[in-house]
Amino acid sequence: MWEALIAAVATAVMSRASEDIGNAAQSTWTTLFRKVRGRLGTRATLIDAGDRDALEQALRDIVDEDPAFAARMQALLRQLGEAPALTVPSPGLPVPATVRLLPAGPADFVNRTGPLAALDEIRGHGEAGATPVVVLRGTPGAGKTALALRWGHKRQDWFGGGQLYADLRELPDAALGGPESTENIVTSFLLAMGVPSSLVPDSFAARLALYRTMTADRPVLLLLRGAALPAQISPLIPTAAGSMVLVSTERDVRGLAMDGARFIDVGPLDDSAARELLEAVSGREGTDPAPVRRVIDLCGHLPIAIRIVGARLRLDPGLTLADLVRDLESEPDLLGDEVGPLFQNVYRHLSDSAQELYRTFGAVPVAEVTDGLLARLGWSDHRARRAATDELIGLNLLERPGPGRWAQHPLIRAHAAGLSAHDEVVAATVDYFCEFAEAADRAIMGDRRRLITGPPGPDGPPGRAEALDELERGREDLLRVARAGLALGANEQVARLATAAQALYFNHPHLADWTEMSELGIAAAQRLGRADVEVQIRCTLSGAHSAAGDLRRAQTEIDRALALLPAADDPVLAGTVWEFNARLLDRVARAASESDQPTARAKAEDAFRTAIATFHDVGLPRGVALGHLYYGAFLDSAGRPADALTELDQAREGLNAAGDDRNATRADAAIGAAHLHLGHFRVAYEELAAAAAYLAVSRLWRYELEVRENLVLAATALGDRAAVAEHAERAAEIRRLSSPGK
Structure with a gap:
């Protein structure tokens, strides 16, 4: 059974018998030669004598007694790259087991x-x-x-x-x-x-x-x-x-x-798979989808976290999903204690620089960090930042959602936060976001009156649409930063942030976000003793409640703003409050019963006239023009489109003179709507189409949606089926994009 191996060993040692072993002391040949001579003992003279038959028999005797020696000889032969012809099978080894x-x-x-x-x-x-x-x-x-x-x-x-x-x-x-x-x-x-x-x-x-x-x-x-x-x-x-x-x-x-x-x-599970896993581990099926969805979100859709909470539910039949949600929300470390060791095991392998950056990500109160924010936080050296981020990405502790943007899984961020000192990083982040939001606000809203703001910082996004996109992308982080800033006591920055964020909410009315941001801003303004800032934010909060259909809460905010006007001591701000009050009364009139509408409309009309007069008295032409815009829209909705056109023409002229093309376009749209109601369908279509084109390019979905709906009516009246289909499709797309009411 050893014949092939024995023949190969004999050939190897006899071919080297005449070599000077001392000159090849490190070679595999030498190792093989010495091992064979050592095992042969006195029979090693067979090598020198060249007696191959006797040598092979001696080797046969050795391997029969010691199969391990055969394996070692085979291994040495395999290392002889200079003699490939000597590669031999291993007859002493078993066939590999499956x-x-x-x-x-x-x-x-x-x-x-x-x-x-x-x-x-x-x-x-x-x-x-x-x-x-x-x-x-x-x-x-x-x-x-x-x-x-x-x-x-x-x-x-x-x-x-x-x-x-x-x-x-x-x-x-x-x-x-x-x-x-x-x-x-x-x-x-x-x-x-x-x-x-x-x-x-x-x-x-x-x-x-x-x-x-x-x-x-x-x-x-x-x-x-x-x-x-x-x-x-x-x-x-x-x-x-x-x-x-x-x-x-x-x-x-x-x-x-x-x-x-x-x-x-291999990323986190999608909603369906995460729910399936939670039900499988917990043994609970057909449960209320809302708390299930919240549990999954708190687990970051990570299978190991879902298994942990699923096991808790299985082991404690009395624990409801609602109770579990409260536990996870009130005790952020509840999951961290279970999954933290996973992340700690990876963290310990990081370089010092990557560990520092990892802790920085944990301290930043946002889900997505930009290169600009990292530079503000001390990572201005591009090469050092790239090396550290690359190391974190390589270990799956960091993701790159887009160029120059970084994010961590929520549970990883929670682990990193536990290793971090927060206050200094949070303060720098709040400052950075104030500058970012204010630059975007200026790009979107132009020179509107801001009662609290910082000096112009670095250049913002290149245009209005891009600025709105940036705010939309970071809208959840805006709220996170405002919450963290208020907890830190950065009251001025939070009030500035709440003021600048209105540029997003005016155009993309995410009503829940709008409400919370306004309430954070109000709390900050109260701490600062800035009644004027509080009044301005309460007015916009009234608009948010009004848009949500909660007219009672909207009126409460207006009443509070009116009560604060003496402390604010700002005549221009008084015009703003009356304008928001008039717009609210307009909505109240529309919702009133037929018998109550005349009285409600009269109150709204008085409020609009008061707002226009107040802006006129303080010498604010843009405020006057906006008053005419809202008053004209009110008259049109009240069934007086001819009277509305008089107001709207004044509004368009004033807004164009003020360089406010955004609101001038809204005036175009309102004029088109009034012509539509007068039966001037061709004029209406032309005015509305021009407004829709501008609003689409500027991504002002909130206003574009109503314009598209009116274009459908005008095109229908004109018998233009292609135009009807075009504008109806765009209106449906806007509803999907903006999700109004959320």
């Missing part, structure tokens, strides 16, 4: 159809010597290993050579100065495949060569969890056609991309 080392995956695995299909596709193109390596990457706790195990068990029949699994987290970490983990893995794989411990080669190189031989004929799946370095993975890649390597890790192994590795991102 091993199935994959641990069980979670029983309640959900969704992930996309990544599973991607793995099928990748494996389907495997060729001998070109084994695909696939890295599953994503946030810690996203279910990368669960996905790999599910696919491995599902495709067990594809891997006739077996399925190998190793958790490198349980082995000494080479990156932290420990021994090479790969060496231990190879040994465990050889033993699992049936190699007797006595035949496992001594050197790592020989063991690795034996491992590759035993995985070269039939397809093998290799799953490595927690790999830290590409060097831990590359040596283990099997070469048999149809083989595949899956790597599930939180560590940065992007270097594998240079060797052709594929990367599949």
Whole structure:
């Protein structure tokens, strides 16, 4: 059974018998020669005598007594790259056993159809010597290993050579100065495949060569969890056609991309899959979707967090979903205590610079951080910032939603916050957002009167539409910053932020956000003793309640604003309050019963005239023009379109003179509506179409929607079916974009 090996060893030692061993002391040949001579003892003279038959018999006697010696000789022969003809089989080793080392995956695995299909596709193109390596990457706790195990068990029949699994987290970490983990893995794989411990080669190189031989004929799946370095993975890649390597890790192994590795991102679960997982783990189905949705949001859609809260629900039948929501909202660390160790394990591998940036992200009270904000927070060096962000991205602790924008998963951000000192970073963030919002406000609203604002800062977005887009993208962060600023006592900045944010809400009426931001601004103004700022914000808050249909709350805010006017001592502000009061009374009149409408309309008309007169008395032409605009719209809605046109023509003239093209366009739209009600359909269509074009380019959805609806009516009256379809489609699109009422 050893004949091929014995012949190879005999050829090797006899071909080198005449060499000066001392001159080749470090060569593999020398090692082989010395080991053979040492085991032959006195029979080593057979080598010098050239008696090959006797030498082979002596070797045969040795290996029959000591099979491990045969394995060591074979390993040494495999290292002789200068003599490839001497590569021989190992007749003493068993046929590799088909091993199935994959641990069980979670029983309640959900969704992930996309990544599973991607793995099928990748494996389907495997060729001998070109084994695909696939890295599953994503946030810690996203279910990368669960996905790999599910696919491995599902495709067990594809891997006739077996399925190998190793958790490198349980082995000494080479990156932290420990021994090479790969060496231990190879040994465990050889033993699992049936190699007797006595035949496992001594050197790592020989063991690795034996491992590759035993995985070269039939397809093998290799799953490595927690790999830290590409060097831990590359040596283990099997070469048999149809083989595949899956790597599930939180560590940065992007270097594998240079060797052709594929990367599949495993993100948080979508709403449907997250709900399915929560129901499966908790054992509760058909529950109220609202608290379920909130629990999932608080878990950040992360499978491990959902499993944790699901287990709590299963173990405590008396715990309701509403109770769980309250617990999670009132105790932010409740989940952090469970999932924090996952993130801490990755955090400890970061460089000092990356750890500092990680803590900075935790201290910033926003979901999305820009390069500009990072520069304000001390990360102005582009190279240092890029190196640190790249390291965090490589370890899946940071995401890049867009150029120059960064975000963390909510639970990661919560972990980072626990490592951070907040106040200094929060204060700098509030200052930055004030400047950002005020620059956007100026770009959108022009030179409107602002009672509290900072000096012009860096240039804002290049145009009105871009500025509105930036505010829309950051609207949730605006609220987060205002909350954090008020808690920190940054009252002036919060009042400035609430004032500037109106530029967003006037045009994109996110009513819940509008209300909360106004209330934060009012609280800040009261702390500052700024009755004038409080009056101005209460007026806009009245507009928010009015738009939501809550006329009672809207009137309450107007009444409070009127009561504060003496303390504010601002005649211009008095005109603003009367204007908002008149617009509210207009809505009240529209909602009144038929019998009450005359009285309600008379009150509204008096209020409009008072507002116009007040602005006229203080010498504010733009205020006068706006008063005519709102008064004209009121007259049109009251069934007096001819009277309305007189007011609206004055409004358009005044607003154009003031350079307020936004509100001048609103006057165009109101004039078009009045002509529509007078039956002047062609004139109405032309006025409305011009207004719609401007509003669309400026992304002023709030106003464009009503204009499009009137265009549908005008086009219908003109018999223009194509125009009807065009404007109806655009109106539907605006409703989807702006979601008014939310």
